[in-house]
Amino acid sequence: MMIHFAICLLFVKLLSSRSISSALPSYRPGFHISQSTGWMGDPFPVMNEDLAELYHLFSECSSHISPSTGPTVSSADSGEWCHLISDDLVHWKWPSSQSLPPGSQPGSVLSLSDNVNYTGAAVYHCNGSICLDLTNSSTLEDWTPYNNPIIKPVPQNSQTSILTSPRLFQDSNGTFCILAVSKSLNDSNILLFTSKDMLIWTFSNLFWTSGKLPIRTFDYFPLSNGAIHSLIVSYQTPPESHWYTGTVNRTGQFVVQHGGIVDYGAVYSSGTFEDATGRRILIGSINETRNLSWVQSDGWDGVEGIPRKIVLNSDGSLSFPPIEEIALLQTTVLVNDSIRLQNDTYIIGGMAGEQTRIIMSVDFGQMPDSTSHDYAVGINVRCNPRRTECTKIQIEKSGPVTCNSSDMMTGTDLAGQDYFHFKMSLADPRVCQEACCNDSNCVAWTYANPQPMIDGGGIIVAGDCIAGDICCWLKNKVPQGSPRPNVTSGVVESEMKLGLFTSNSSLSPLAKKADYVVPLTSRVQTKSGERRALDPAQCMAVSIMYNTDTPGGDYKTVNLSMADPAFCKQLCCKDPQCHGWTMAYPNPAATATCSLNGICCYLKDQPGSPRPNSACASGSSRSFSSSIHATLEIFIDHSVIEVFADDGDTVITGRVYPTCTNSTEVELFATNAVASFQLTAWEMAEAYFP
Numbered sequence: 001m002m003i004h005f006a007i008c009l010l011f012v013k014l015l016s017s018r019s020i021s022s023a024l025p026s027y028r029p030g031f032h033i034s035q036s037t038g039w040m041g042d043p044f045p046v047m048n049e050d051l052a053e054l055y056h057l058f059s060e061c062s063s064h065i066s067p068s069t070g071p072t073v074s075s076a077d078s079g080e081w082c083h084l085i086s087d088d089l090v091h092w093k094w095p096s097s098q099s100l101p102p103g104s105q106p107g108s109v110l111s112l113s114d115n116v117n118y119t120g121a122a123v124y125h126c127n128g129s130i131c132l133d134l135t136n137s138s139t140l141e142d143w144t145p146y147n148n149p150i151i152k153p154v155p156q157n158s159q160t161s162i163l164t165s166p167r168l169f170q171d172s173n174g175t176f177c178i179l180a181v182s183k184s185l186n187d188s189n190i191l192l193f194t195s196k197d198m199l200i201w202t203f204s205n206l207f208w209t210s211g212k213l214p215i216r217t218f219d220y221f222p223l224s225n226g227a228i229h230s231l232i233v234s235y236q237t238p239p240e241s242h243w244y245t246g247t248v249n250r251t252g253q254f255v256v257q258h259g260g261i262v263d264y265g266a267v268y269s270s271g272t273f274e275d276a277t278g279r280r281i282l283i284g285s286i287n288e289t290r291n292l293s294w295v296q297s298d299g300w301d302g303v304e305g306i307p308r309k310i311v312l313n314s315d316g317s318l319s320f321p322p323i324e325e326i327a328l329l330q331t332t333v334l335v336n337d338s339i340r341l342q343n344d345t346y347i348i349g350g351m352a353g354e355q356t357r358i359i360m361s362v363d364f365g366q367m368p369d370s371t372s373h374d375y376a377v378g379i380n381v382r383c384n385p386r387r388t389e390c391t392k393i394q395i396e397k398s399g400p401v402t403c404n405s406s407d408m409m410t411g412t413d414l415a416g417q418d419y420f421h422f423k424m425s426l427a428d429p430r431v432c433q434e435a436c437c438n439d440s441n442c443v444a445w446t447y448a449n450p451q452p453m454i455d456g457g458g459i460i461v462a463g464d465c466i467a468g469d470i471c472c473w474l475k476n477k478v479p480q481g482s483p484r485p486n487v488t489s490g491v492v493e494s495e496m497k498l499g500l501f502t503s504n505s506s507l508s509p510l511a512k513k514a515d516y517v518v519p520l521t522s523r524v525q526t527k528s529g530e531r532r533a534l535d536p537a538q539c540m541a542v543s544i545m546y547n548t549d550t551p552g553g554d555y556k557t558v559n560l561s562m563a564d565p566a567f568c569k570q571l572c573c574k575d576p577q578c579h580g581w582t583m584a585y586p587n588p589a590a591t592a593t594c595s596l597n598g599i600c601c602y603l604k605d606q607p608g609s610p611r612p613n614s615a616c617a618s619g620s621s622r623s624f625s626s627s628i629h630a631t632l633e634i635f636i637d638h639s640v641i642e643v644f645a646d647d648g649d650t651v652i653t654g655r656v657y658p659t660c661t662n663s664t665e666v667e668l669f670a671t672n673a674v675a676s677f678q679l680t681a682w683e684m685a686e687a688y689f690p
Helices: 002-016 292-298 324-329 429-437 536-541 565-573
Strands: 038-047 055-062 080-086 105-111 120-126 129-135 162-170 176-183 188-195 202-209 215-223 228-235 241-248 254-261 267-274 280-286 330-342 345-347 355-366 375-383 391-397 409-414 418-423 444-448 471-475 481-491 497-501 515-519 525-527 531-533 545-549 554-559 580-584 600-604 611-620 622-624 627-637 640-645 650-655 665-671 673-684
Touching: 038 105, 038 280, 055 105, 120 162, 129 162, 162 215, 176 215, 188 215, 215 267, 228 254, 228 267, 241 267, 280 650, 324 330, 330 345, 330 665, 355 375, 355 391, 355 665, 375 627, 375 673, 391 627, 391 640, 409 444, 418 545, 429 444, 429 471, 429 481, 497 640, 497 650, 515 650, 536 565, 565 580, 565 600, 565 611, 665 673
Parallel strands: 038 267, 105 162
Antiparallel strands: 038 055, 055 080, 105 120, 120 129, 162 176, 176 188, 188 202, 215 228, 228 241, 241 254, 267 280, 330 673, 345 665, 355 627, 355 673, 375 391, 375 665, 391 497, 409 481, 418 471, 444 471, 444 481, 497 515, 525 627, 531 622, 545 611, 554 600, 580 600, 580 611, 627 640, 640 650
């Protein structure tokens, strides 16, 4: 172990002195797309249904790395095009020739399956204008420039502008369309141009504006048979890719309804296409984090991410799970095991996680005897035995915020994800908020006064809550908010978070490192677990559920002289056997110690589910320990780590450059938590045809 550590320190010294050793671990990915030499950038995928080799990937590229500036592409008009082809989206090869539009910044390629004269059209940025090249090659090679430029800049607000990042497509009527970014001094807009024959183009309208946020690249496409439209926009500052869904209004402008982040990590610009089955596929470019001198020494730069499906969810959001075809690269099963941890770690023996796919599902909850609200589970990858190099992937949960400090959202409905509701006698949203704060299953709440009718005039009937009542709805997941009058909502507990921590991934000072921590709220599931005893002070602080019965589980009844539920609560809190209580007034049935129609306190060791009853008040002396279920799909490919949480609802990509050749260990952990892991891992084959 000491020998390995000494070698790591030697590598770090060599890196710092810019004398980079070839004995360093291999950083070039095996099943991600990259060039063996030179640079690869923004991807532009396309599909040709008439060819046996269906998938074509065009991208910005350069044949070598400049000794002073890195990739030779230093301006918008000095680049090259790279071209790869595949019949399964995971195995790729270079075509026989690379005769592509020279000296241009790639824009997009359109397959012309119905055109008699040409098989493909490519548009690109040329000297601030848009140019067009055509081909009749069956492999989309051998391009011929048209009478360029086909589109010149359109002045925006009396300011000089340039056109970049053109996207060529056909609408549902067969009209050829080009969307292009128009950049001026103050604005970054997307403009629409149309043509019937690709020869004569007409400016149509302003399609969308990002205001002062500069756009690097974008893509536009319909979803759900054209009912929903989407933009994927990559901004230069900040360097992030955002998705937007919405509609196109009567004036031809895109109207945003929902939005989010494509990838919270290193994936930047991206391109998409629709395959023969109707799937929309995205391929994104992964940013580099090596120092320039390191890149120059290695001689290669730039990686394309794993192809991802774009899935439209019922709430209008988008998810980005990896395509199913990625399983074609799986070879040896490295591990298939179930592991249970309690505030501990577990090294997975015999597994070298360098070129690996991991699918991990985990059920976890807080340690039963823990006094801390914070707990986490996860997996450490690319670790050396001394843990001087290690990358952490973690799901974490923090304790509830102070109930009174959480903001109330007046006029906002958090519709859905309800696990319990009750009718209220007091018109005060703070009562609903407090009920949520005192239930460890609850992460959000909605108070309705009065309970609204459903859209269209029908009446909502949910147990004891009907239109016109004052109702409180408790939720175990945070739904998307929507405006609704007479409704107040709130989130009273910090949400689950997903983290990819690369700050300890490399001993080298030449590798940029970053930690990504983002909300994880969508399909993470919460399950009710065991009850945990509260001390008497905590027990007395639990809210009383008025107009509520918890039938069953009675082990003792006590006759009370006053109709005050606080007395019944106090009896329960002092009795270790008591898990919950109900005070009934008038008492519905006589017992040995309680008279009919009297005031009776029922102590319970197994209280039933809360039910509305105007003659009762109830409470608990135990808190629920919730079990949380989450799934992670992790791809480790030398210097690339891609993390997909819960079918691509949340995605983080990172770059890591461990200097130690033995930084290949994989380790599970549970911090202040009890966790049951199900883990399957495979070795992955190369992405290139032999």
